[in-house]
Amino acid sequence: MRFGLTATGTIGLDGGFPAWGERRSSVSSEPVSAKEQSEQRRMAWMAAAQAGDRRAYERLLADSVALIRSVARRQGVAVDLLDDVVQETLLTVHRVRHTYDPTRSYDAWLAAIASRRAIDALRSHGRRDRREASDSEALESYPDSGDASTETERTQQAKYLREAIAELPPGQREAVEQLGLKEQSLAEAAEHTGRNTGALKVNLHRALKALRNRLYREP
């Protein structure tokens, strides 16, 4: 069975039970044959990527960005969050690329991952919105009086952050320390740590995500 890009559906326990084969693409108005051809190309690229072909992989990921954005938009992700979803999805694709079966639709596989990441982004954003008061509300409700309790709270927050950073894997911790805390440039951090700038960026991205998850986690 092959599925198109609208493979989000409504999911039961995690979102719903769509009927067999209800998934159909509505991403573009390209003729079907052209669309099938481009999917066949992506399937071939992914198969090559699984074998370690970097060029095919990079072309595939670049080609996937529009599809991911389309899925995220359909899930109701706000425009300013779309690129975060794209980044998260690309990282997930990289991590779970071994789960792709080259005999099946690449677009359906990607759409399922993008949809999951979009839902995660919406949930995470919703949680943060509930926890963070708007500026005007914050000023009225929580004036910065500089009293002892505010100071204690700040100290406590700093302590949590230090603990969370200390528990990161070494590569991620190093990226946060060099780029975030010491505010070094990528080149300086690369020289200092002996890692390439790309690895530092990925480590920083993963570290920030881990910290967000830990600090904004539901109690």
Add this chain to the structure above:
Amino acid sequence: MSELSRHDSLINTLGAELVPVRRLLPPWRRTLGWLLAVFAIAVVLLMLNGVVGMQRRWAGTPDLAWAGVGAIITMISAAWAAFALGVPGRSAAWAWLPLPGLLLWLGASGMGCLRKLIAPATHAASMHEAGDCLFFIIGFSLPLSALLILLLRRAYPVRPVLTAVLIGLASAAASASLLEICHSFDSTATDLLMHAIAVSLVIGVNAAMGGRLLQRQ
């Protein structure tokens, strides 16, 4: 950094990190692996309890046999569905696969309570014996669920809770199937209730815990 170059930069980095990967085995092959573990336990239980008692019970009260067949079908189909849902892009409709087996299992078990005849060489289950069934099903379901979760850790279930429910159903059905081998008393309403409680507990715990374990960031 513009969004385009931000994506390009990440793509370059991921490209640089690329190494060949070993593809995930098809769901049916991973299902077979888990079923082998269940089969090994069944062999041990058969060696300990023998096959004669079970055959005599099943010959005298076919509803018990049908309930056992239903539990086995549920076990196989729920495990297969769980492995299928571990692959992104597979339809959530896979979750319906265990339904026929489940209906047979529940229906035949319910019929067992309605008949007057007691299965040969058995007696009606006492409250204490029915309690033993509860512990048997829970006791075997936990390691079988853990094994399924372990086998699914390399996968990426995009519906972790639904997958965890299927894991619970597969392991509870497997435990109920194994129980048939050493179930030396006939089903009563109390016994059936204990089975239902045990199966519900296993599915509930899996949904609560398994979903989190399967939910990879």
